[in-house]
Amino acid sequence: MQTFLIVVIVILCILVVVSLVRGIVAFMQSTKLDLNSPTEEARATAMQVKQNKMMFNRIKFQALAIIAVGILLVVSR
Numbered sequence: 001m002q003t004f005l006i007v008v009i010v011i012l013c014i015l016v017v018v019s020l021v022r023g024i025v026a027f028m029q030s031t032k033l034d035l036n037s038p039t040e041e042a043r044a045t046a047m048q049v050k051q052n053k054m055m056f057n058r059i060k061f062q063a064l065a066i067i068a069v070g071i072l073l074v075v076s077r
Helices: 002-036 041-076
Strands: none
16 A cells, blocks of 8 residues: 555656646746737737646645645554
8 A cells, every 4th residue: 555655646746747847838938929929919828828727737736645645644654
């Protein structure tokens, strides 16, 4: 059971990092679009939506990882 929980925690941590990187990339693309072509607000809005989605995913995966750590602590005692 502990090994399974450790694997779950590692997977969730990887998902957190992936979501964070994707959110940062979307932020950088959004900023680049805003600087290069301020008239194309639809594309910038799409990037902002992607940023928000990645931020929510990161928060969700972090919460799941914290819950998994809590379960691991309870099981190991």
